[in-house]
Amino acid sequence: VTAARSILHADLDAFFASVEQRDDPSLRGRPVAVGPGVVMAASYEARQRGVRSGMGVAGARRRCPGLVVVPSRFGAYLEASRRVFAVLDAIAPDVEPLSVDEAFLDVTGLERICGTPEAIAHRLRAAVREQVGLPISVGGGSTTQIAKLASGAAKPDGVRVVAPGTELAFLHPLPVERIWGCGPATAAKLRASGIATVAQIATIPEPALARIVGKAAARSLAAIAWNRENRPLRPGRGRRSFGTQSAVRIPAGAADRLDAQAIALVERVTRRMRSAGREGRTVALRLRFDDYSRRSRAVTLRQPTAATETVLAAFRGLLDAARETTEQRDLTLVGIAVTNLAAATPRQLELPFDDGPGAALDAAVDAVRDRFGAGALRRATLLGGDPGLTAWSLADADTDEIGSARDLRATRARTADRLSDRAP
Numbered sequence: 001v002t003a004a005r006s007i008l009h010a011d012l013d014a015f016f017a018s019v020e021q022r023d024d025p026s027l028r029g030r031p032v033a034v035g036p037g038v039v040m041a042a043s044y045e046a047r048q049r050g051v052r053s054g055m056g057v058a059g060a061r062r063r064c065p066g067l068v069v070v071p072s073r074f075g076a077y078l079e080a081s082r083r084v085f086a087v088l089d090a091i092a093p094d095v096e097p098l099s100v101d102e103a104f105l106d107v108t109g110l111e112r113i114c115g116t117p118e119a120i121a122h123r124l125r126a127a128v129r130e131q132v133g134l135p136i137s138v139g140g141g142s143t144t145q146i147a148k149l150a151s152g153a154a155k156p157d158g159v160r161v162v163a164p165g166t167e168l169a170f171l172h173p174l175p176v177e178r179i180w181g182c183g184p185a186t187a188a189k190l191r192a193s194g195i196a197t198v199a200q201i202a203t204i205p206e207p208a209l210a211r212i213v214g215k216a217a218a219r220s221l222a223a224i225a226w227n228r229e230n231r232p233l234r235p236g237r238g239r240r241s242f243g244t245q246s247a248v249r250i251p252a253g254a255a256d257r258l259d260a261q262a263i264a265l266v267e268r269v270t271r272r273m274r275s276a277g278r279e280g281r282t283v284a285l286r287l288r289f290d291d292y293s294r295r296s297r298a299v300t301l302r303q304p305t306a307a308t309e310t311v312l313a314a315f316r317g318l319l320d321a322a323r324e325t326t327e328q329r330d331l332t333l334v335g336i337a338v339t340n341l342a343a344a345t346p347r348q349l350e351l352p353f354d355d356g357p358g359a360a361l362d363a364a365v366d367a368v369r370d371r372f373g374a375g376a377l378r379r380a381t382l383l384g385g386d387p388g389l390t391a392w393s394l395a396d397a398d399t400d401e402i403g404s405a406r407d408l409r410a411t412r413a414r415t416a417d418r419l420s421d422r423a424p
């Protein structure tokens with residue numbers, strides 16, 4: 001028998017909208033949505049009137065007359081996120097970020113020095129409120145699943161710690177959709193078989209459950225329903241973005257070469273995300289031209305993803321929006337960053353839940369490349385391309401934060417090395 005663990009899950013309330021209300025007092029107490037086109041976050045005042053993230057702004061306004069829609073400010077959100085994580089890191093030695101606005105903390109064994117998990121949770125909330133000015137809810141329990149569900153029950157702006165021994169009483173009345181890692185497709189299968197609550201999952205024999213959702217999912221769901229799941233924290237997963245860039249020389253208007261470069265960058269970055277079990281919602285493009293001018297653009301998707309095709313479609317959209325410039329000037333650097341990260345839910349619980357149609361192909365390509373090297377498989381569009389370009393794109397700098405002076409210097413130095421290597 002392993003010693004009982006004590007896990008907290010801290011989750012900022014209506015994160016982007018709360019930052020807007022913090023920075024503009026006239027927005028406080030009013031229904032606020034962060035837009036512009038699609039609601040990326042809604043304040044609790046807006047949620048009470050039916051506004052949800054992912055909704056079109058027009059529809060949200062119809063539901064909630066008087067809705068204030070403000071444009072997103074990612075710089076402010078990332079800065080707030082950094083400051084919140086500084087608070088969390090000071091509270092517990094093991095912090096696992098799940099995304100920009102939520103994290104697990106392992107507070108096992110801290111009782112003597114820091115007090116009960118509940119006392120730590122209250123201190124955490126007060127520190128985030130004082131030092132960052134944002135509301136944060138905290139859930140606690142003996143597993144990550146319980147802590148995550150408890151923070152949901154604590155919202156908004158509250159604490160809920162599920163005491164040891166009361167986990168099943170907390171879990172069993174919950175609807176199956178609430179289970180962390182149970183996607184809509186699995187929930188629909190359960191519902192179609194008349195299974196609506198966690199209690200029903202707990203009582204159905206596992207082989208019968210396996211016939212409904214498959215073997216692996218059944219095993220995981222049964223473990224969750226009996227609170228036997230013991231997912232460890234992954235404190236090493238502290239990164240907030242995945243990025244990669246290539247020094248290039250692409251003449252103005254060479255759209256095919258630019259697209260080949262885009263494919264190589266997207267394949268590299270999504271492969272790394274998949275192997276780290278991470279997904280991201282925001283795709284950013286960075287360009288540098290031969291006159292040293294720069295362009296950057298970003299788009300935020302509705303769902304986090306690490307799928308090559310989805311990220312590529314978003315990246316191509318960004319390139320298309322920058323066409324006015326790329327048709328006029330020679331390019332010297334192309335970069336991509338994927339931010340707004342979340343853990344890849346299926347992998348996290350090791351449930352084969354709800355993978356998109358491209359997932360099997362991505363997994364197959366990853367497997368071949370893991371075995372035979374990144375150059376083993378290339379898209380047809382790259383095969384006919386400039387071999388120098390392909391060689392470069394496979395070897396160039398991988399960076400956490402694209403475009404920092406250090407990275408650019410490193411890329412330039414490596415590029416210079418390679419050019420001198422190639423000199424006859």
Ligand SMILES: [Mg+2]
Binds near residue numbers: 014
């Ligand atoms: Mg949140």
